[in-house]
Amino acid sequence: MKKTYHGSCHCGRVRFEVAMDLNEGTGKCNCTICTKSRFWGILVKPEDFKLLAGEDALSDYQFSRRLTHHQFCRTCGVKTFVHGHIKEVGGAFYSVSLNCLDDIDASELAEAPVQFFDGRNDAWRLSPPETRHL
């Protein structure tokens, strides 16, 4: 069942709300940017994500095929979410940083199922051969 959570960047300029079901699974990926930012996310549909504050505080980073927008706070540098359109993950999506949620219990996070993606090789349905470091 979906629950609503609230999240923010470190300095608090960017604030958002997300409706999600942790039991549907969270994701870690080995692509170049997820590795460097150690991103742990949950995929939601655009209608389940709401930016509450900080539109003007966000910087937008795109690279490679430019399918996704990596949005981070230009003051504190924290990446709060990614959005874009990738056919392999069902079209338009938001991927919200679970580490940016302010009203979730550590135990809820610890028990959430994690799925690994081999984004580095564009093999979104496969798990990478090594995942322990992600």
Ligand SMILES: [Zn+2]
């Ligand atoms: Zn910030």
